[in-house]
Amino acid sequence: MELGISMFGDLHVDPATGKIQSTQKRLAELMEEIKLADEVGLDILGVGEHHRPEYAIPSPEIILAAAATVTKNIKLTSSVTVLSSSDPVKLYQNFAMVDLLSGGRAEIMAGRGSFTESFPLFGYDLQDYSALYEEKLDLLLKINTDKKINWDGRFRPPLVNQEILPRATNNNLPIWIAAGGTPESVFRAGRLGLPLIFAIVAGTPLERFKPLFELYKNTYQQFGHDMDEFKVGMFSHALFGEDSQTTGDYYYPLYSRQMDRIGLSRGWSLFQRHQYDYGRSKAGAMFVGNAAEAIDKILYAKELYGITRFIAHLDVGAPSHSHLMKAIEIYGTQIAPKIREASFKNCI
Numbered sequence: 001m002e003l004g005i006s007m008f009g010d011l012h013v014d015p016a017t018g019k020i021q022s023t024q025k026r027l028a029e030l031m032e033e034i035k036l037a038d039e040v041g042l043d044i045l046g047v048g049e050h051h052r053p054e055y056a057i058p059s060p061e062i063i064l065a066a067a068a069t070v071t072k073n074i075k076l077t078s079s080v081t082v083l084s085s086s087d088p089v090k091l092y093q094n095f096a097m098v099d100l101l102s103g104g105r106a107e108i109m110a111g112r113g114s115f116t117e118s119f120p121l122f123g124y125d126l127q128d129y130s131a132l133y134e135e136k137l138d139l140l141l142k143i144n145t146d147k148k149i150n151w152d153g154r155f156r157p158p159l160v161n162q163e164i165l166p167r168a169t170n171n172n173l174p175i176w177i178a179a180g181g182t183p184e185s186v187f188r189a190g191r192l193g194l195p196l197i198f199a200i201v202a203g204t205p206l207e208r209f210k211p212l213f214e215l216y217k218n219t220y221q222q223f224g225h226d227m228d229e230f231k232v233g234m235f236s237h238a239l240f241g242e243d244s245q246t247t248g249d250y251y252y253p254l255y256s257r258q259m260d261r262i263g264l265s266r267g268w269s270l271f272q273r274h275q276y277d278y279g280r281s282k283a284g285a286m287f288v289g290n291a292a293e294a295i296d297k298i299l300y301a302k303e304l305y306g307i308t309r310f311i312a313h314l315d316v317g318a319p320s321h322s323h324l325m326k327a328i329e330i331y332g333t334q335i336a337p338k339i340r341e342a343s344f345k346n347c348i
Contacts, residue, residue, distance in 0.1 A: 001302060001343050002309040003336045004044020005037055005328060006079040006235060009056030009063075012318035015257060021318065026056045029321040031066060036325055038071035040332025045071070046079025046109065046235075046311060051117040054261060054318075061094040068102035076102055079235065079311065080111035080178040084132040085118040087156070088140040089164060096168045104169035109197060110137060111178035112185065128155070130184075141192070144173055178235075179212075186212050190219025195231035197309065202237065202259065202271075203279030203286060206301060209234075213305045233309030234301060237279075237316050238287035240294055240327040240335065248288055252276050254317035287312055291334035298339055310339075 009030055012021040030047075037045055045067060047060045057063055060078040067076055076098060081091065091108070099106035112133045113119070119126050135153045143149060143164045152158040176195045179185035189196040196216050200209055213232065220230060237255070241247030252273060259271040279286030287294050298310055314327055 001307065001339065002043040002075075002233070003298075003331070003339060004042055004046060004075070004309070004311045005331065006044075006046035006048065006311045006313040007033070007315040007324075008048040008050055008313075010258065010315045010318040011054050011056055012320075013054055013257070013261070015253075020053060023056045026318075027063075029324075030056070030063065031070060032321070033324050033328060034063075034067045034074075035070045036328050037332065038074040040329060040336075042074060042328070042332050042336060044077060044309065044311060045074045046077045048079045049082050049118070050115055051121055052115065054258070061091075061098055064095075064098045064106065065101055068098055068105070071102070071105075073105075075105050075107055077107035077176070078109050079313070080109040080113075082113035082115070082118045083110040083136050083140065084112050084129060085122045085124050086136065088136050088143060089159075089162075092140060092143045092164055092173070093166070095173055096166050099168040099173060100166060106168070107174040107176065108140075109176045109178045110140065111180075114180050114199075124155075131155075137188075140175065144168075144175060145171075147171070176231075176233075181209065181212060183212065183215060186216045187219050190216045190225075191223050193220060193223065193225035193229070195233070197233040197235055197311065199235045200285040201235070201313070203275045203284050205283055206285050206304060207283070210304065217306075231308045232306065233311060234305065234307050235311040235313055236285045236287055238294070238312035238314055238327075239319055239323065240287075240312075240330040241290060241323070242326075242330070244289040244293055247290065248276075248280060250323070251288055251317070251319060254319055256317075258317035291330050291338075294331075294335050295338045295342075298335070299342055302339075302343070 009026055011026055034045055047057050047063045049060050051058050064076040095106050095108050135155055139151055147163055149159045149162050176197050177189035178197050180199050198209055239251050256271040278284045280288050287297055314324055
């Protein structure tokens with residue numbers, strides 16, 4: 001099982017003044033965190049796309065290109081790219097460049113977008129939310145396999161004998177579908193035979209997603225795809241520390257304030273401590289605590305879902321740089337070795 005981290009570049013918001021952390025400072029910290037993740041042997045580094053004042057990263061591929069120059073082994077992926085409001089031609093070119101810079105370590109996680117700020121920003125109508133994704137995914141997949149493109153669609157001018165350059169290292173970028181839990185997205189990934197990662201976050205009961213994992217596997221098999229190539233993962237909020245209670249108490253105010261900031265625009269109720277505590281329990285989808293708790297819970301998720309990839313999303317609410325560095329160190333040196341050892345034993 002691949003083990004990785006993801007970050008959105010959350011900016012610290014001072015609860016007393018509302019002052020937002022400098023984007024420049026956060027990006028400098030982020031590069032140190034990425035470098036450490038590679039050094040401690042984690043498999044995946046993901047950064048996500050957002051267009052809100054409390055996030056530092058509107059263009060994941062820029063960060064990933066920089067990361068390519070300071071890392072050696074870790075895979076570099078978006079987590080996620082909002083494909084519906086992106087141009088697939090430019091997107092492929094950008095990630096092909098990251099792939100070339102990194103020696104073939106780039107991936108794309110393509111989602112429809114649970115955050116919708118990019119739609120009006122780039123001139124798209126939310127009424128076309130699903131149609132945009134379908135069309136743009138179709139074009140991106142064609143570009144990924146064919147150097148010369150002839151293509152016609154609804155939302156952009158046709159492409160006639162256009163060469164899309166440069167090409168990725170092996171003329172093929174791994175493209176994952178990122179899903180928030182809609183059966184439509186799950187069925188699409190299974191039908192197309194694409195790897196799928198679920199966002200299971202914010203205190204969601206882990207077992208709630210069991211039917212969707214089963215739908216994906218059944219659809220994948222139904223459409224005749226090779227089970228040797230079957231890949232499915234989960235992405236969940238996390239923070240690791242030496243002491244479980246200390247880590248949980250430190251993180252709650254940061255996490256809850258960020259959830260409430262996002263919830264203001266979505267009509268959510270205020271995030272409560274009991275939700276947080278449930279999320280941290282074995283039944284919930286938050287991985288906040290010490291190494292032993294994380295090991296048990298990741299292995300439980302692997303047993304429950306058969307996941308081949310686990311992504312710990314570490315920076316919701318902007319924990320301090322020192323806390324993030326410690327979390328990455330613990331993940332790479334204490335958690336990952338035990339998960340790999342257990343996975344190896346189960347394979348023999």
